Amino acid sequence: MGAAKQLRDRAALLRQDLDHHNHRYYVLDDPEIDDVEYDRLFRELVQMEQEHEDLRRTDSPTQRVGAAPLPAFAEVRHRAPMLSLANAFAEDQVHAFDRRVREALGPAVLDGAVEYVADPKFDGLAISLAYRQGVFVQGATRGDGATGEDVTPNLRTVRSIPLRLPEGPDTEDLEVRGEILFYKSDFEKLNARQRQAGEKVFANPRNAAAGSLRLLDSRITAQRPLRFFAYGIGPAGIGPAGVGVAAKVHWQTHSETLDRLAALGFPVCAERRIAKGLEGLLAFYRDIETRRDQLPYAIDGVVYKVNRVDWQEKLGYVARAPRFAMAHKYPAEEQMTEVLRIEIQVGRSGVLTPVARLKPVAVGGVTVSNATLHNEDELRRKDVWPGDTVSVRRAGDVIPEVVAVRQKGARRAAERFCMPEQCPVCQSPVVRLPGEAATRCTGGLYCRAQRKQAILHFVGRRAMDIEGMGEKLVEQLVDREMLASPADLYRLDQQALAGLERMAVKSAQNVLDGIQRSRSMDLARFVFALGMPGVGEEVARILARHFGSLPALLEADWSALAARKEALRKENAKRKKNSQPLIEVPLEGIGPEIMDSVDKFVHQAHNREVIASLLDPACGVALRDSVAAKAVTKASKTFVLTGILPSMSRDEARALIESLGHKVVGAVSKKTDYVVAGDEAGGKLEQARALGIAVLDQSGLTQLLGKH
Ligand code: IVH
Numbered sequence: 004m005g006a007a008k009q010l011r012d013r014a015a016l017l018r019q020d021l022d023h024h025n026h027r028y029y030v031l032d033d034p035e036i037d038d039v040e041y042d043r044l045f046r047e048l049v050q051m052e053q054e055h056e057d058l059r060r061t062d063s064p065t066q067r068v069g070a071a072p073l074p075a076f077a078e079v080r081h082r083a084p085m086l087s088l089a090n091a092f093a094e095d096q097v098h099a100f101d102r103r104v105r106e107a108l109g110p111a112v113l114d115g116a117v118e119y120v121a122d123p124k125f126d127g128l129a130i131s132l133a134y135r136q137g138v139f140v141q142g143a144t145r146g147d148g149a150t151g152e153d154v155t156p157n158l159r160t161v162r163s164i165p166l167r168l169p170e171g172p173d174t175e176d177l178e179v180r181g182e183i184l185f186y187k188s189d190f191e192k193l194n195a196r197q198r199q200a201g202e203k204v205f206a207n208p209r210n211a212a213a214g215s216l217r218l219l220d221s222r223i224t225a226q227r228p229l230r231f232f233a234y235g236i237g238p239a240g241i242g243p244a245g246v247g248v249a250a251k252v253h254w255q256t257h258s259e260t261l262d263r264l265a266a267l268g269f270p271v272c273a274e275r276r277i278a279k280g281l282e283g284l285l286a287f288y289r290d291i292e293t294r295r296d297q298l299p300y301a302i303d304g305v306v307y308k309v310n311r312v313d314w315q316e317k318l319g320y321v322a323r324a325p326r327f328a329m330a331h332k333y334p335a336e337e338q339m340t341e342v343l344r345i346e347i348q349v350g351r352s353g354v355l356t357p358v359a360r361l362k363p364v365a366v367g368g369v370t371v372s373n374a375t376l377h378n379e380d381e382l383r384r385k386d387v388w389p390g391d392t393v394s395v396r397r398a399g400d401v402i403p404e405v406v407a408v409r410q411k412g413a414r415r416a417a418e419r420f421c422m423p424e425q426c427p428v429c430q431s432p433v434v435r436l437p438g439e440a441a442t443r444c445t446g447g448l449y450c451r452a453q454r455k456q457a458i459l460h461f462v463g464r465r466a467m468d469i470e471g472m473g474e475k476l477v478e479q480l481v482d483r484e485m486l487a488s489p490a491d492l493y494r495l496d497q498q499a500l501a502g503l504e505r506m507a508v509k510s511a512q513n514v515l516d517g518i519q520r521s522r523s524m525d526l527a528r529f530v531f532a533l534g535m536p537g538v539g540e541e542v543a544r545i546l547a548r549h550f551g552s553l554p555a556l557l558e559a560d561w562s563a564l565a566a567r568k569e570a571l572r573k574e575n576a577k578r579k580k581n582s583q584p585l586i587e588v589p590l591e592g593i594g595p596e597i598m599d600s601v602d603k604f605v606h607q608a609h610n611r612e613v614i615a616s617l618l619d620p621a622c623g624v625a626l627r628d629s630v631a632a633k634a635v636t637k638a639s640k641t642f643v644l645t646g647i648l649p650s651m652s653r654d655e656a657r658a659l660i661e662s663l664g665h666k667v668v669g670a671v672s673k674k675t676d677y678v679v680a681g682d683e684a685g686g687k688l689e690q691a692r693a694l695g696i697a698v699l700d701q702s703g704l705t706q707l708l709g710k711h
Contacts, residue, residue, distance in 0.1 A: 010051065010058065014051050014058045018048065018064060021041070022064060022165070024036055024044075025064060025163075028162070029162040030269070030270045045064070045065070048063065061166075062139060062166040066159050067159055067162060068160065068225050069156065069160050069220070069224060070159075072219045072220035072221075073220075073221075076152035076153055076217075077153040078152065078153070079141065079146075079152065079153045081143070081150065081151060081237070082178065082238050083238040084323075084682060084683075085129055085145040085146075086323055086324055088306060088328055088330040089324045089328075089329050090332055091329055091331045091332065092331075094285060097281065097307070098281055100307070101284065104117055104309060104326075107317070108314055115280075116279045116280025116282075116283070117280060117314075118279055118309075118310040119278045119284060120257045120277055120278070120308050121275065121277075121288075121307050121308075122234060122274060122305065123298065123300075123304075124304040124332070125300060126208065126209050126301040126302055127183050127185075127208070127212050127301075128144065128216060129145040129180065130142055130143065130183050130231075131178055131180050132158065132164065132178065132179045132180075133177075134176070134179070136170070137168040137169065137170045139159070140155075142155045142158035142164075144216065148682070149647045149681070154217065157216055157224040158183075160229075161230070161231050162228075164231050165269060168267050173254075174267065179233050179264060180233070180237050181235070182231070182232050183216055183229055183231055184230055185208040185211050185215075185227075185230065185300075186228070187208060187299060187300065187365075187368040188299065189228045190207075190208040191370060193227060201475050201504065207301070207369045207397075215227040231269075231270055232270050232272050234271075234306070235257070236264070254312065255312055255313070256312060257309075257315070258275075261275060277310060287305060288305050300368070301367055302333075303332055303333060303367075304330050304333050305331050306329070306330050306331075307331065308327060309328070314327065322683055336367035337394045337406060338364045338365065339392055339394050339409055340363075340393065341362045341390065341391070341412070342360070342361060342387060342393055343359075343361060344360045344389050345359055345360070345382075345388075345389055345420045346427075349426060349428050349444055349450065349452035350456055351453060351460055352443070352453070352536050353443040353444040353447070353450065355426070355427075355441075355444060357420065358375055359374045359387060360372065360373060361373065361374060361393075361395065367397050369397065371395055371397060374393075374395045374404050375404050376404075376405055378440045379435070381440075382420060385407055385408060387408055388408075388411070388414045388419065390412025390413050390418070391408045391412045392408070393405045393406070393409060394409055426444035426445075426446055428446075428450055428451055429450035431445045431449065432445055448488055448613075454481055454486070455481045457489070457534050458486055459477050460532070462477070463532075465528070465531065467528065467532045468517075468521060469492070469514070469521050470513065470517035470520075471510065471513045472492070472514055472517060472518075475504075476503070476506075480503075483503075485499060488613045489532075489617065490617045490622050493522070493622035494621070494622065495515070496515070497515065522624050523625050524626055525547070525626070525627045526626050527546075530556070531543035533610075533614070535600060536600045538597065538601065541592070545590060546593070546601070549589060550629075551628055552628040552629070553628075556605070557605050557614070559605075561598055561602035568588055568589060571588045571589075585674070639665050640665045640677060641674055642665060642667050642668070642675070642676065642677050642678070643677070643678045643679070644657065644679050645688055646682050646683050646684030646688070647681040648700075648701040649682075649701050650701065651701055656679065656701075656704065659704075659705075659708060663708055670687075671696065675691070675696050676696070677699050678691035678697070678698050679699045679700070679701070679703075680698050681701065
């Protein structure tokens, strides 16, 4: 035997062994060898691949350590859209689902019990994995359902995803779909590690999974113990005879599909059951509910699917969800714990929020040690005292909240919570305006807490988008009095950053590069970044479009504008009665409160100073005036976007339309010129048809705009 063949065989054997042990460890949770032995095999293979280029393979277990960072993710168009599920929150909705299924399947089934497959609804992220000739070739996120991101290098690092499958007719062209998630325990460890390193701490396992999956540097993903569960297959490739490849292997039921995926080496949830009829479904729901806490991963419900594939096909799809499946959700989880103290947090706009510091308790897979009490009235209504035992709720991404007192504590009068009269951060007086629930600090940017939040908002992704300028860094800079206002960001240099904690020369340079990039900014984002009360992204866009430039916005005569709006509105009401054409009202969508807020903000001396210094050559922020304002003339058209476009995000379509001076609005009305509809378009498309408005698809849109 030649030496080369001997090497090849040895490498193949090592790969096979390592795959086998990976599967035992990560999928079956039943290892046969210890870590030391595994490492020995692993290092032997690494060395062989290093020494002999021809032995390297993309499906080798050594590839799980991550690859060089990508500049950006490529887009992947899904062969068939990745859909969502209809939700049920109450038993009668499940009842109705089962009845619809039976009715749709016809008289033979109507009175029988339909066979379903039930499994937990994982609280993670949907992904799709493509295998060709048994080799993992591409993995993608769900994205908007039609198009996702190519995260193949990241998914290669997930140990429970097989990199190669046994060869056979069903693995020639196979798309497996499932969920990426963190085990609760791994999530806690990850957060502890992040906290220690001064890095971002994740709100919940789902966010952590999303963040880890979308890292451009897969070597970091490799250090995050992501897990995978397969729950189905995508459409099979179309074989030579026009027949789906998976169809060739006769997976006639969903349960067979899952069993086959498990046999191929995929992790498939052990809790899955075949459930007969409505009774079976509800029994499964209750059973999982009692064991929800003990499951190693977070779930937010269970999923029911009709088992027979031919019946699934017969039932088909409505809008964006299959008719043959349903998610049955659990109520947001609540747990009891003790209130240690009640403290005040000061937010960006100076609002003082009472927060209960709690004895840490696990709620829905996350350790909760703080919960909001919202405001003074809520706190009084719930009558929460330090030492009370309370129930705490957490639903999805929302901040945990105190639901109610379950058992009163000692309640010593001296410990009764009172709203302070001074801001606990800057000692400025606080005010509570009549009719408002919120108590506010009057310190403005003088208040460190407000300054930190204001600057974090300013640098945020949807505002000035200064990469690398995170919470820890802003905190340090504010605490060291290096940032008195956002303008000071543009006075930072290497030397200033070098003295900070965890700031190497390279990371300092990255931050400075981010700052430099943000110097050229469009008006709408800049207006949003200023953080005026009531001015979100949409309002900022309307302002930018109307005024076209910052000086115009700063010099606006707001009372004249308000008067003109009022007059036009009255005029329009008259015209409407007489069925006359209406006049366009300026700043439509912006009410008097917001106009007042903008007026106040831009006339405060301090704010004008900050804006002036930002635009001063010393800071060097240069705004691109809004082209739309000048171009919004008679020729400009009004568009409404709905549904998922094949290869453009909503934001991209909007940017394209607005860049040519047209308007995008949210609701369809008689004034709408075009409705651009993608997949899964719903009510707006129907309205457009009812009103006889022109409907375009993506290519229609690009053609139309190309012509203009
Ligand atoms: S089946 C047509 N099974 O739920 C979609 N989905 O709301 C078929 N999910 O994005 C999906 N656990 O990420 C299915 N056991 C499970 C699931 C599950 C979680 C997620 C999935 C999807 C979302 C649909």
